[in-house]
Amino acid sequence: MTNLIISPAWLLEHLNDPQVAIVDCRFSLGDPQLGRQQYEASHIPGAYYLDLNQDLSSPVTEHGGRHPLPNPEDLAQKLAEIGVNFQETLVVAYDDSRFAFASRLWWLLQYLGHDNVAVLDGGFTGWQKANYPLTNVIPQPQTATFVPQIQTDMVVDIHGVKSKKDLPEVALVDSRESDRYRGEREPIDKIAGHIPGAVNYPWQEVTDSTGYLLSPIEQRRRWENLATIEEIIVYCGSGVTACVNLLSLKLAGISTGKLYAGSWSDWISYM
The missing domain is CATH 3.40.250.10 (Rhodanese-like domain)
Known part of the structure; x- marks a missing residue:
């Protein structure tokens, strides 16, 4: 395991660590509601959901592509609300698409100046196959401090x-x-x-x-x-x-x- 990649076994041991924030990034380009529906049905305990279109991108305009970068202040506010303290909290991102969406969050956090971020090896599927715990309980909003330093x-x-x-x-x-x-x-x-x-x-x-x-x-x-x-x-x-x-x-x-x-x-x- 490197510091960029977290194993399911490591995450299992740190599910209740207040210095770890887990983010579910599951998404389907063909069905934009699917990822949130999957999250609400079942997710890793303590995980929050960030949506590719709503949270990890800004609205589409004439130029800038199909997923323009999100407004940094808006994303920073959302990160604070899921308990991410700037440059302190370890963020662990996962999806079920071979890192496709978790890597977007991984990159965005570094772009905001927060390097303490990793992706979950094997994703949600690997977690499931290990018979590790799942829940449908949505965690409560947090109060953290995230002041971005754009790179x-x-x-x-x-x-x-x-x-x-x-x-x-x-x-x-x-x-x-x-x-x-x-x-x-x-x-x-x-x-x-x-x-x-x-x-x-x-x-x-x-x-x-x-x-x-x-x-x-x-x-x-x-x-x-x-x-x-x-x-x-x-x-x-x-x-x-x-x-x-x-x-x-x-x-x-x-x-x-x-x-x-x-x-x-x-x-x-x-x-």
Whole structure:
């Protein structure tokens, strides 16, 4: 276990730790209400729910992509209400989608200046399979203090992508499935294809098929061709699953990754 990844067994031992806040991030792009419904039916004891659309994104506009970054003050208030004290509380995020949504929260907390955050290995499914406790009890709101310190260097907009993507010291990484990268299939966005110059590292390669992280050695091997690049700009369809690749980069010991938050859905809004 690394400090970025928490095992189910560790979390079981810390369910009642006041210094640990658990966040359920389950979500379905095809059915936006499903994640909250699943949470209300059954979740890890003490876990709060944060919704990708309502909490971890801001409203969609003409540009900025399908999941624009949330207003930092709004998210900070929500984090305080679930007991997260800035730079103190350990936040453990989980989903049942191979880190797709938990990684978004993991990245957002660091963007707000809070590094004490990890994702649950194996997610909700792994917790269930271990026969660990579940509940439908919704925990009460908390009173914590969260004053964000925005890390502006972690994010890149379309102008930054355009000015940097062809530089020899910069790599542009497309995190979507290979057929979407090649433009053979596009289930969500109006235009298929990828940003010129981007290389493809599908986000699903970070975990095995059951949602457990591949070893740190495998994470390093995955990125070995980009290990010496000065800056790695990562994108996906809307800035969500790209965060799984940013987590993988961190696990590989590479700290040069940045998020193109608007991603492909923002890029094509200017076409």
